[in-house]
Amino acid sequence: MHRFRQVDVFSAEPLGGNPVAVVHDADDLADDQLAAFARWTNLSETTFLLAPTTPEADYRLRIFTPGGELPFAGHPTLGSAHAWLEAGGASHSDDVVVQECGAGLVRVRRGQRLAFAAPALQRSGPPDDADLDRAVAALRVTRDDVVEAAWIDNGPGWLGLLLRDAEAVLALDPDFARFDELKLGVAGPGGAADLEVRAFCPQYGVPEDPVTGSLNAGLGQWLAGRVLPTSYIAAQGTALQRSGRVHVTAETDGSGEVWVGGDTRTTIEGTLSL
Missing domain, CATH: 3.10.310.10 (Diaminopimelate Epimerase; Chain A, domain 1)
Known part of the structure; x- marks a missing residue:
């Protein structure tokens, strides 16, 4: 069993934004399970929170669409940071959460609303x-x-x-x-x-x-x-x-x-x- 949250992102109005499905503590799930669940939710993105592989990060995130895995995506980053914090996640810094993902380390600033630092353009x-x-x-x-x-x-x-x-x-x-x-x-x-x-x-x-x-x-x-x-x-x-x-x-x-x-x-x- 895994804890699960569905988070609405980018709207102050109920059901006005973009939902992301977030699965907590997903380290034990195989790649085919991650992909299958993302297809099943049929949302634009489904994410999986895992233990980080680098001490600079607070958590690691894998991001899937129904069609495959992404190195980075914005609304899943904010929604997953929200879910991680709401579930009791404690970041190294009081002001910033550091996410590890396929695109590297992404900083998420806490404040009136969560905000991520745009990664460099490839x-x-x-x-x-x-x-x-x-x-x-x-x-x-x-x-x-x-x-x-x-x-x-x-x-x-x-x-x-x-x-x-x-x-x-x-x-x-x-x-x-x-x-x-x-x-x-x-x-x-x-x-x-x-x-x-x-x-x-x-x-x-x-x-x-x-x-x-x-x-x-x-x-x-x-x-x-x-x-x-x-x-x-x-x-x-x-x-x-x-x-x-x-x-x-x-x-x-x-x-x-x-x-x-x-x-x-x-x-x-x-x-x-x-």
Whole structure:
């Protein structure tokens, strides 16, 4: 038997964010059990808390979609930190929890709401013409509709596209058959917050993710302090009748750090038998 929590992430409203399933003390579970349970929950991500392998970390996390394992993801990071703390986890620091995952060590800051430090981009810069053509075809828009585009890949493989406004983002009707391996994050200023965001990743078994921490981390590293203020709120999930709100802050102390925060609350608590 394992303790289990399902945590709603990135919304102050009940059932307004993105749920993550969190299994505690999962060190005894085999890889095929982890993958099978993630497929069974059919959530965008399911996570498993394990003992860390390095003394710098407070816990280790494995993150699964219905389609496979991820080195890093944002809303599972916040939801899992929430579950670990709620279950009595004691971090080395009173202010920061350190998570070990496939992408390395990720710091999660405690405060009014949990916030993670955006990991370094593994790929950045503008896409080539072929990738941009594939992206606009998958979104059923034209290149003239795209204000800017850039790789903002911090693990999942995001290609970011900035459209003219929130209305253009909400009007998207993607052709998911044309995505192949593309994972597209689309944003436009305005709407219900400073920025409207949508995340399309059909390869993970979830065509549109409700609220996406890793994507918003990449968008913050790309746009904060340049196209957007250094501190802003992104809305995501509007098209899916969710009320996700992502709080993004780019430090102005020269460190270049971007913090991505959101509200977290446990909605289901119990035990799991596999």
